Amino acid sequence: MLLCLQPFELIAEPELGAMERFAAHRFACGIRRLEALPLPDVALDRRRDQFDATEVLRTALAACPDDAARVLAVTERDLCIPMLTFVFGQAQLDGKAALLSLARLRPEFHGLAPNQELLRARIRKETLHELGHTFGLFHCTDAGCAMALSVNVAGIDAKQDALCDDCAVRLEDRIATLGLRSVRPRSEA
Amino acid sequence: MNSHWKILVVDDEIAMRESLAAWLREDGYTVDTAASGREALERARQTAYDIYFIDLKMPPGINGIETMIELRRFQPDATVVVVTAYATVDTAISAMKEGAQEYMVKPCNPEEVSAFVARVIKLKNLQRENLYLRKKLSRQYTFQDIISKSPRMHEIFELVRAITSQRSTVLIQGESGTGKELIARAIHHAGDRSARPFVGVSCAALAETLLESELFGHEKGSFTGAIARKRGKFEVAAGGSIFLDEIGDISPKLQMDLLRVLQERKFFRLGGTDEIAMEARVIAATNRNLQEAVEAGTFRDDLFYRLNVINIRIPPLRERREDIPLLVEHFIGRLAIETGKPVREVSRGALKLLMDHEWPGNVRELENALERAIVTAHGEVLEVDNFDFLASSPHRHQPWEVPGDVPLSELEQRAVMAALERSDGNIKAAAIALGVDRSTLYAKLKKYGVPRRN
Numbered sequence A: 001m002l003l004c005l006q007p008f009e010l011i012a013e014p015e016l017g018a019m020e021r022f023a024a025h026r027f028a029c030g031i032r033r034l035e036a037l038p039l040p041d042v043a044l045d046r047r048r049d050q051f052d053a054t055e056v057l058r059t060a061l062a063a064c065p066d067d068a069a070r071v072l073a074v075t076e077r078d079l080c081i082p083m084l085t086f087v088f089g090q091a092q093l094d095g096k097a098a099l100l101s102l103a104r105l106r107p108e109f110h111g112l113a114p115n116q117e118l119l120r121a122r123i124r125k126e127t128l129h130e131l132g133h134t135f136g137l138f139h140c141t142d143a144g145c146a147m148a149l150s151v152n153v154a155g156i157d158a159k160q161d162a163l164c165d166d167c168a169v170r171l172e173d174r175i176a177t178l179g180l181r182s183v184r185p186r187s188e189a
Numbered sequence B: 001m002n003s004h005w006k007i008l009v010v011d012d013e014i015a016m017r018e019s020l021a022a023w024l025r026e027d028g029y030t031v032d033t034a035a036s037g038r039e040a041l042e043r044a045r046q047t048a049y050d051i052y053f054i055d056l057k058m059p060p061g062i063n064g065i066e067t068m069i070e071l072r073r074f075q076p077d078a079t080v081v082v083v084t085a086y087a088t089v090d091t092a093i094s095a096m097k098e099g100a101q102e103y104m105v106k107p108c109n110p111e112e113v114s115a116f117v118a119r120v121i122k123l124k125n126l127q128r129e130n131l132y133l134r135k136k137l138s139r140q141y142t143f144q145d146i147i148s149k150s151p152r153m154h155e156i157f158e159l160v161r162a163i164t165s166q167r168s169t170v171l172i173q174g175e176s177g178t179g180k181e182l183i184a185r186a187i188h189h190a191g192d193r194s195a196r197p198f199v200g201v202s203c204a205a206l207a208e209t210l211l212e213s214e215l216f217g218h219e220k221g222s223f224t225g226a227i228a229r230k231r232g233k234f235e236v237a238a239g240g241s242i243f244l245d246e247i248g249d250i251s252p253k254l255q256m257d258l259l260r261v262l263q264e265r266k267f268f269r270l271g272g273t274d275e276i277a278m279e280a281r282v283i284a285a286t287n288r289n290l291q292e293a294v295e296a297g298t299f300r301d302d303l304f305y306r307l308n309v310i311n312i313r314i315p316p317l318r319e320r321r322e323d324i325p326l327l328v329e330h331f332i333g334r335l336a337i338e339t340g341k342p343v344r345e346v347s348r349g350a351l352k353l354l355m356d357h358e359w360p361g362n363v364r365e366l367e368n369a370l371e372r373a374i375v376t377a378h379g380e381v382l383e384v385d386n387f388d389f390l391a392s393s394p395h396r397h398q399p400w401e402v403p404g405d406v407p408l409s410e411l412e413q414r415a416v417m418a419a420l421e422r423s424d425g426n427i428k429a430a431a432i433a434l435g436v437d438r439s440t441l442y443a444k445l446k447k448y449g450v451p452r453r454n
Helices: A013-027 A053-063 A116-134 A153-157 A165-177 B014-025 B037-046 B064-074 B089-097 B110-140 B151-163 B180-189 B208-216 B252-264 B290-295 B301-307 B321-339 B348-356 B362-376 B384-391 B408-422 B427-434 B438-447
Strands: A002-008 A030-033 A050-052 A070-075 A079-081 A084-087 A089-091 A097-101 B006-010 B030-034 B051-055 B079-084 B102-105 B170-173 B198-202 B241-245 B266-268 B275-277 B281-286 B310-313
Touching: A002 A013, A002 A053, A013 A030, A013 A070, A013 A116, A050 A053, A053 A070, A053 A079, A053 A089, A053 A097, A053 B014, A070 A116, A079 A089, A079 B014, A084 B014, A084 B110, A089 A116, A089 B014, A097 A116, A116 A153, B006 B014, B006 B037, B014 B030, B014 B051, B030 B037, B037 B051, B037 B064, B051 B064, B064 B079, B064 B089, B079 B089, B079 B110, B089 B102, B102 B110, B151 B180, B151 B310, B170 B180, B180 B198, B180 B241, B180 B281, B198 B208, B198 B438, B208 B252, B252 B266, B252 B301, B290 B301, B321 B348, B321 B362, B348 B384, B362 B384, B408 B427, B408 B438, B427 B438
Parallel strands: A002 A030, A002 A070, A050 A079, A070 A097, B006 B030, B006 B051, B051 B079, B079 B102, B170 B281, B170 B310, B198 B241, B241 B281
Antiparallel strands: A079 A084, A089 A097, B266 B275
16 A cells, blocks of 8 residues: 655655654555645635645645555645634545644644654644544544544544554454555554 | 434535535534535435534525524424524524524634534434333333323223133223223233134114124024125124123113123024024123113113123223323324324423313313314414314303203203204214214114114
8 A cells, every 4th residue: 555645835854754654654554755735825715824624635636646545645734624713634534635734733833832742642643543534434432542533632632643443443444445455553453 | 323413514605515514524424515505405305414504694595594494394303503604693693593503603613513513412312312212101101002101091901911811701881982992902902812803893873683683693584684694793703802882772682682692602693593602702891880770770780790790990081181191192193194284292281271171072082182183283382272172162161051941861962963963964073073982972863863864
């Protein structure tokens, strides 16, 4: 299985590297980094100074190479959808593309001191969460599962960077159904 | 899994409806979208959604509030969230007044939307559980189609269960409309005779000779008009049960014949010589006080004792008023479907009126009253006004000018004739109007020599 990482504008190496290593390990897949793309103008909501997640996701999907099983887009900019004040990310349910914003994952966004370890932990959890959606996983009622819905960073911090047994089995089943080879990590076995 | 919860997102802006739908789908809900109020209503007519997110401004066509009002006409329980980007106090008031559960100003905090949906789902789960428990409870109060939570009725149910497989005759006593036939059927169907016939005969409806022929059958040529052999009800009910309704109205000769059948457990067809074994269980019923009839010498005491092996006395509805709400709910559920009316319940005031009514015609009268109210009702709730006719009913304690110098039998005859005239000869309608069952009315017609129309 090939997963493409699609940065929108510049993403610092430590963060991009964290995503890459975690995804490669968790999904036992090959990773290809794509050239960074500019954020599409049409996605910018000037009044809210945010980017429309649906538009960005659409651009990522359009740029995705044919041989990629999944594309995970990432941006430093804050994302929203018309109905909601913000979203941490968005994914096509049982589709090909997922998107993650690092903006609100940074403690600085909330007026706190930078914390690289905390940021990387949040990146791992949300990477698994958004990619989980692309394999058909819904939000999980287990607050510790990475698939639990988080509506604030406290919710993200309460989760693990792993799936509960139920979601893990569903993910394996889905990957098997799609014919994409994967190895379940030992930590979740 | 949330997939059995259905949500419809209604917005003319594609970005808005698709992004909210995608966000909700991540929770596992089944989410559809509609681009206009009209499309939303079309979809809602096909699928009853649990939650509707409806945008307030949707040009052209009908706006969000109009959509909600129309939606509520056929889905009164729908949970509607009115969404707007331009909140004003007026629109908020108007949305809530028309029944929106929530008024959301976009963009909303994800926490707010998520908490609202979770709250609605929790409430709907509780409603479903409540409905399930109520149905379960209602089954507890139901015995073979008879609904009651009255301890006296439950004693009867216990007795019925105990006697179902016996052969003893049963005498059911109770006022008109208390459900004597239902109890008789329950005795039959709950027992080991249920696969055999249950044959009912209204003894008051037929003239003496006809009744004899009905009960015992006849041979060809046994009387004028007996052009073929006919099996009687006792024969037809072999192995099953025969229900002799209005047993108090049979003639002395028939009393004698019946006594003989019960004693000897065999009979002859009219004009016949072959002895036929009586294998039916006899269940008799009357709205008369047979004990008094025995004392007055109009009913044979030996027949009474033969019939009265197991006695069941059904209390009138006024002595088990606690059953009225249960019965009202049951009848509304059934009659609303039969009449195609959207009636769902009675108001508190109307229920009080029904609880206070004397119900001389008992459960049958209550059923008829509800049917009449439902047919004339316009909304979902039956109000006190829908039962105005009860207040003017002669059964109510209303002042009524009764001539004090007319024999009772004449008053009764006049009432019967008036009811028949009003119903244009329709026996069923006249019986309902008089608060008696058809067999009683036939008996009155016979008594007063009123010819039956065909």
